[in-house]
Each structure stands twice: as C-alpha cells, then as structure tokens.
Amino acid sequence: MLAACATLHLPDYPVNSFQSYSSRTTSQGVALAVKPxxxxxxxxxxxxxxxxxAGILPVFMLFENHGNSTVLVSKDSVTLVSTxxxxxxxxxxxxxxxxASTLGGIAIAxxxxxxxxxxAKIGSDAKEITHNLAVKELRTKTLAPSAVTSGFxxxxxxxxxxxxxxxxxxxxxAGIPDxxxxxxxxxLISKGE
Amino acid sequence: xxxxxxxxxxxxxxxxxxxxxxICIFLIGCSTTWNVAPEKPLVLATNQFxxxxxxxxxxxxxxxxxxxxxxxxxxxxxxxxxxxxxHSEHMARALFRDVTVLRPxxxxxxxxxxxxxxxxxxxxxxxxxxxxxxxxxxxxxxVEWTLLDSKGRAVWIDTIxxxxxxxxxxxxxxxxxLQFSAAFEQLFKNCYESxxxxxxxxxxxxxxx
Numbered sequence: 146m147l148a149a150c151a152t153l154h155l156p157d158y159p160v161n162s163f164q165s166y167s168s169r170t171t172s173q174g175v176a177l178a179v180k181p182x183x184x185x186x187x188x189x190x191x192x193x194x195x196x197x198x199a200g201i202l203p204v205f206m207l208f209e210n211h212g213n214s215t216v217l218v219s220k221d222s223v224t225l226v227s228t229x230x231x232x233x234x235x236x237x238x239x240x241x242x243x244x245a246s247t248l249g250g251i252a253i254a255x256x257x258x259x260x261x262x263x264x265a266k267i268g269s270d271a272k273e274i275t276h277n278l279a280v281k282e283l284r285t286k287t288l289a290p291s292a293v294t295s296g297f298x299x300x301x302x303x304x305x306x307x308x309x310x311x312x313x314x315x316x317x318x319a320g321i322p323d324x325x326x327x328x329x330x331x332x333l334i335s336k337g338e
Numbered sequence: 339x340x341x342x343x344x345x346x347x348x349x350x351x352x353x354x355x356x357x358x359x360x361i362c363i364f365l366i367g368c369s370t371t372w373n374v375a376p377e378k379p380l381v382l383a384t385n386q387f388x389x390x391x392x393x394x395x396x397x398x399x400x401x402x403x404x405x406x407x408x409x410x411x412x413x414x415x416x417x418x419x420x421x422x423x424x425h426s427e428h429m430a431r432a433l434f435r436d437v438t439v440l441r442p443x444x445x446x447x448x449x450x451x452x453x454x455x456x457x458x459x460x461x462x463x464x465x466x467x468x469x470x471x472x473x474x475x476x477x478x479x480x481v482e483w484t485l486l487d488s489k490g491r492a493v494w495i496d497t498i499x500x501x502x503x504x505x506x507x508x509x510x511x512x513x514x515x516l517q518f519s520a521a522f523e524q525l526f527k528n529c530y531e532s533x534x535x536x537x538x539x540x541x542x543x544x545x546x547x
Contacts, residue, residue, distance in 0.1 A: 152466070152473040215538055217495060264410070265469050272406075272467040276478060279462045284497030285482055289537050321538065322491040 153273040155193050158281065160295050163209055167335040174212020177329050179314050180205040191281075193274045202302040203281075204314065204333065207295040210288040215321040218294055219285040222317040225300050225333065287321050310334050369413045374515035375421035376522050379428035382530050387543035391434040392452040395423045396459065397442040404463040404477075408510050416514065418463060418479070425526050430456060433533055454493065454542065455486040461497060465517070468506045475506040477517035479525055485533075487542060494538045500525025 163169060166178035182188055182203045185195045196203055204225075208218045283296030302309075312333040317326050400419035408414050423441075430437045438452065461480040468475050478501045485494040502520030504513045533539060 152468040152470075217492065268407075268410075269467050269469040269473070272465070276464045276466045276476065279464045279480065280478055280499070284461070284480070284499075286496045287492070287494050287538065319492075322487060322489075322493055324491060 153193050153270045155191060155273065155277045158191050158205060158297075160207065163207060166207065168332055169335075170329065170331040171211065172329045173327050174210065174214075175216055175318050175327070175329060176207075176209040176211055177314075177316060177331060178207040179331065179333060181309065181333050183309070192277060193270060196299070197302075200301055200303060202300045202309075203297045204300060205295065205297050206283055206314070206316075207293070208288060208316075209293045210290050213290055215287050215289050217285070217287050217319040217321055218283075218316075219319075220283045220296075220298055221285070222319075223283075223298055224315050226313050226315050226330075228311045228313065310336075368411055369415070371415045371417065372511050372514055374416055374511060374518055375418045376515075376519040377421055377424060379425045380523050380526060382429060382432040382526070384432050385534055386435050387433060387539060389434050389453040389539075389543050390436040390438075391430055392438050392440055392455045393427060393430045394440045394455060394457045395426065395442070396457065398459055399423065399426075400442065402460040402463065404465060406465060406467075408467070414514075416463075416518070418460065418518075421518075421522065422458070422460065422481070425522060426456075426458060429526050429530055433530065453488055454539075455490075456483070457486070458483045465514075471506050471508055473506055474503055475513065475517065477502045477514070477521050479518075479521045481525060481529070483529060483533075485539060493542060494533070494536050496529070496532045496536075498525055498529045498532060500528065 163176055163178050166180055168180065169176065169178035171177075182191070182205065183197065185197070188195050188197060188203070192203065206223065210216055278297075278299065281297045283298050284294070286294055288294055310332075313330050314333055316329045318329060319326050399422055402418040402422055404416040404418060406414065427437070427439050430439075434454075434456075458481050461482050462478065463480075464478045466474075466476045478499060480497060480499050482497045483495065484492055487493045500521040501524060502517035502522075504516050504520075507513050
C-alpha cells in the first residue's frame with residue numbers, strides 16, 4: 146500500500162540527434178524533425194498515462210537553425226493537416242486540463258482509509274501528469290544561427306482522424322526581424338517507419 | 339420533565355444546525371489566499387546594454403496567480419503578479435541603461451523615444467501534489483518574454499522556466515513560499531542570462547555599457 150502511495154515520477158524525454166529521427170526535413174536553413182508518440186508503453190513511460198486513449202496525440206518536435214539569420218519558432222504556428230489540406234488544428238495544452246478531470250482531479254475522500262489513499266493517489270497522479278505536460282511542451286522562442294529547440298505539442302485527435310499516416314506537420318517559421326514566413330511541411334509518420 | 343424535553347429539543351436543533359454547516363463546508367470547500375510569492379528580487383550583476391527600454395507590465399501579468407486545491411476541501415490562490423512585476427523591473431534595470439515602466443492605464447511619457455519595448459506574459463504556473471507529506475513537491479513558473487525594436491518588430495523572444503522543489507511537509511504554506519522563491523530565482527536568473535547572451539540584442543545595442 147505504501148508503494149502504491151509513492152508519488153508518480155515522469156522522466157525527461159532524451160533528445161536524440163536530428164539524423165536519428167525518421168521523419169525529418171530541412172528547408173531554407175531550418176531543420177525540423179518530428180516523432181509522434183503512439184505506443185501505450187512509451188506514453189505511460191513519459192507521460193504517466195495513455196494519452197491516445199484520452200484523444201491526445203503528443204508529438205515531439207526538434208528545430209535546428211542551420212541558416213545565417215535568426216528565426217522564430219512558435220508553438221501556435223504549428224498545425225496538423227491532412228494530405229488533402231484539411232486543417233486538423235493546433236496544439237492546445239488545455240486538453241491536459243480535460244485530461245486531469247478525466248483522471249479525477251483531486252477526489253473528495255469519503256469512506257475508508259484505503260479509499261482515501263486511493264483518491265489522494267489519483268489526484269496526485271493527475272497533478273503530476275498535468276505538470277509534466279506543461280514542462281515538456283514546446284516553447285515559443287527566437288532561434289539564433291546554430292541554436293536548437295525542442296519539445297512536445299499536444300494535438301486533439303479524434304477517432305475519426307484514425308489513420309495517422311495521411312497527416313502532415315506544417316510549421317510557419319518567421320524570419321527575425323523581417324517577419325518573412327517560410328512554411329515547413331513533413332509527414333507525421335515517415336513511410337520508412 | 340418538560341424542561342428537560344425542551345432542552346433536548348434545543349440541543350438537537352443546535353446539533354442539526356452545526357451538522358448542516360459542516361456538510362455545506364464539506365461540499366463547497368474553503369477558499370483562501372497565500373501571499374507567498376517572493377517580493378524581494380534576487381541580486382543581479384549590472385551589465386547594461388546601452389538601450390532605452392520601455393518595460394510594459396500588462397494587466398494579464400499583474401493578475402497572474404496560481405490556484406489549486408491543497409487538500410480535498412481547500413482551494414488556495416497564490417497571487418504572482420506583483421512579484422513578477424517587481425522582479426521584471428529589477429532585472430530590466432540591471433540589463434538596460436534607461437528603463438521606463440509602463441503599467442495598465444498609464445501613457446508613455448517619452449512617446450516613441452524608446453529603443454526597445456520589453457514585455458512578458460505568464461505561460462503557466464503549475465504545482466504537483468504528492469500523495470503524502472513526505473513526497474517531493476515541485477512548483478514551476480513559465481514566462482514568455484518579448485523584445486520589440488523601435489519599429490515594433492520582434493527582435494528576441496524566449497520562454498523561460500523556473501522551478502522550486504521541497505517536501506510537501508506539514509506546513510504547505512511555508513513550503514509554497516520556499517518553492518516559489520526558488521522558482522522565481524531560477525526564472526529571473528535564466529531570463530537575465532538569456533537576454534545578456536542574445537546576439538540579436540547585442541546587435542541593436544552595439545555593445546555593453
């Protein structure tokens with residue numbers, strides 16, 4: 146029972162080299178690699194729960210600036226699109242709040258001590274999962290030449306989206322300070338996977 | 339006999355009354371405010387860019403707070419806005435030659451004479467809730483900073499994270515104070531370093547003073 150009460154600890158995702166990701170591309174000096182997290186075991190390991198079953202698809206993104214000028218990477222400018230061009234949406238961390246409520250949030254303890262402990266454990270895990278999602282999220286920042294940034298974006302994926310192989314990640318990268326936009330697009334899942 | 343009966347009835351009413359209040363508290367819960375955000379900014383070395391900066395403190399920043407349950411019955415609010423504003427001003431004055439602070443409702447005194455505009459917004463304030471008082475609790479504050487040039491174009495943007503940890507312990511308010519203090523220290527130290535090392539800002543400033 147004491148072991149079951151232990152606080153959930155979720156490890157950082159180790160960032161690998163750009164070349165190690167099967168879904169990657171470079172366009173006008175900006176390199177982008179993506180890795181969707183699909184396997185329940187992997188999701189449990191890094192996120193503490195099978196996010197897919199809650200309708201959330203976490204996608205790891207790695208940006209590297211191989212060019213000579215600064216660019217802006219913004220999490221709000223990354224979208225998932227289908228091959229037909231239909232826009233499926235941007236990542237939204239508020240989905241984690243609905244996830245927390247799905248997990249039970251902080252449950253009111255009523256009844257026996259084991260039930261109280263179970264409720265506290267569920268509530269603690271929900272908070273840990275929500276906190277972890279926030280910490281792992283890709284952040285908006287300017288990338289100077291040679292700089293790298295990475296993190297996760299969380300997309301709401303319904304069962305209707307089903308087959309992920311037709312999905313593309315589309316990132317709008319702005320030049321700094323001119324603001325010129327370049328679009329980088331690549332398949333969410335490389336055909337080699 | 340009648341006297342005892344009326345006393346028992348009065349006592350029963352009182353018990354029912356207090357029970358009703360307890361059930362209401364149980365169902366509704368309590369709400370309280372902890373003023374634990376650190377007001378005293380950490381000491382930063384003065385390494386000033388030769389720039390005139392307008393530091394804009396938005397209402398959204400000033401209203402920033404953490405809110406959550408610390409137990410099944412108690413909701414706590416921790417205001418963060420005033421502390422974020424104080425730390426931001428202190429950091430800006432350590433980094434830039436001339437700083438004008440603009441709060442909501444104030445008009446700019448210098449008009450368009452500023453070289454750059456520095457703004458920030460809180461992205462996230464999260465706290466874990468260990469299962470027991472012996473568990474490690476983590477407080478995380480994430481702030482996005484933007485520096486605009488005199489033409490209003492973004493020159494530098496960074497999102498900075500600050501974290502503080504301690505055991506949840508028997509005194510959660512005291513430990514919240516420790517955690518937020520550590521989180522703010524890391525947040526503003528990292529932001530200071532990020533601005534100081536920014537090639538884009540160095541290009542605008544020319545050189546450090």
